[in-house]
Amino acid sequence: MKAAFAGPLERVDSCCYRIPKSYRADMRVDGLIFANDALIESVKKDQAPDQVANVATLPGIQGASLAMPDIHWGYGFCIGGVCATDPAEGGVISPGGVGYDINCGVRLVKTNLFWDDVKHHVRSLVKGLFHTIPAGAGRGGRYKFDAVETRRLMAQGPRFVIDRDLGVPRDLTHTEADGLIPDGDPDQVSDHAVKRGAEQCGTLGSGNHFLEVQVVDSVFDADVAKAFGLELNQVCVMIHSGSRGLGYQVCDDALAAFRNCPAKYGITLPDRQLACAPAESPEGKKYIAAMRAAANYGFTNRQLLMQQAREVFAAEFGRKWEDLGMELLYDVAHNIAKLEEHVVDGKRKRVWVHRKGATRAFPAGHPELPDVYRAVGQPVIIPGDMGRASWVLVGAAGSMERTFGSTCHGAGRAMSRTAAKLQAAGRRIDKELESKGVIAMASSRMGLAEEQPAAYKNVDHVVDVVHEANLSRKVARMRPVGVIKG
């Protein structure tokens, strides 16, 4: 067990705590952790708050070093962290602030089916999904691309596969950034990374990645739910995956390339894992170009996962996926750094917003939102755990005022993987889930143990905080009925 946080946590309001910059001489800004009085107790138990303070020392950081209520310890930066840096003030870019899984994210696919239509098909659907969609570490899939095609895929994003009839053009407008982060450069991605990615597009991966069949079990905002096309008892498919070995390798390559940057650019770091370079330095620019290309691979991976799920549903119900209403609600990235315009201390600035386990949550009216959602706000997709719930929220105005347009990304771990495995010894997690009405298939028993519901905080409590803080508002709660995992 890691040591508990020993520094000050001042209560700002009912859903926010502050680590004042006076805590340490090297902090340039405050740390702010969004949590209520109950959640902050679990937050204090590990060193994630120390990581929030560490991030507050980075050159060019703006506003505050931020953390969402699903905060937990990660590589250098905590997971659930948000940090914005101004390149005009020597602001840095840091691979640890994005995460190893570049453009890990989640998409929600709607259907026109209801629970009564699906309840006798769940076991068959889960089997079909499990045998169609490759899952597990290192697994390749049915879509194989050579190096040239993989680089083209990174330059074009999901459009590359949609042009090959693996989806439809309207999938793009329902993906963050229209499924294409501009100015990605596949030539900045190493041959090694490309090779790892060439066979893995359209595969789920392992760890917390999943594909779930879910049912809308509560609607909290009827108007927004209607605008999103969601209603009570409707069946949806949620997909959580990232950029697989390709993104991992891009991160690893960048960490190696950044090793001497702190000395070269005169940056003092409290933790070597915060390796970073000025965003406008040659090293910074190279990572940004490669990270953007890897992000486009991540969107494409989820596009191919969705397409396979559409095929499985079509086969199960003997109807085309279009006739089953399998439309994409939205796809969001929760591990990424993006250049965005924000108002800081009354001044409009272009800043590098690092979201590591945090979701963009732009409110109604934001110019970057697609036409379909500009009047209502961005759909925010929040995966929970495989036994309890996941959520659809909508971006709210408070995010622009307090968190650089960001909200939480999930439930957040409450138990280490090791602790979860110990807890699961002698138990059958799949049987326990089945007794609660969830059919789960996983390629690894151990994986299922590490991901058991009790390993996570209750996502409802996390969502309560971001709702109350007005970072994003509750729209609908989904309960899982079928799960496939790596």
Place this chain on the structure above:
DNA sequence: ATGTTC
């Protein structure tokens, strides 16, 4: 998260 310690 990850060819889960190239």
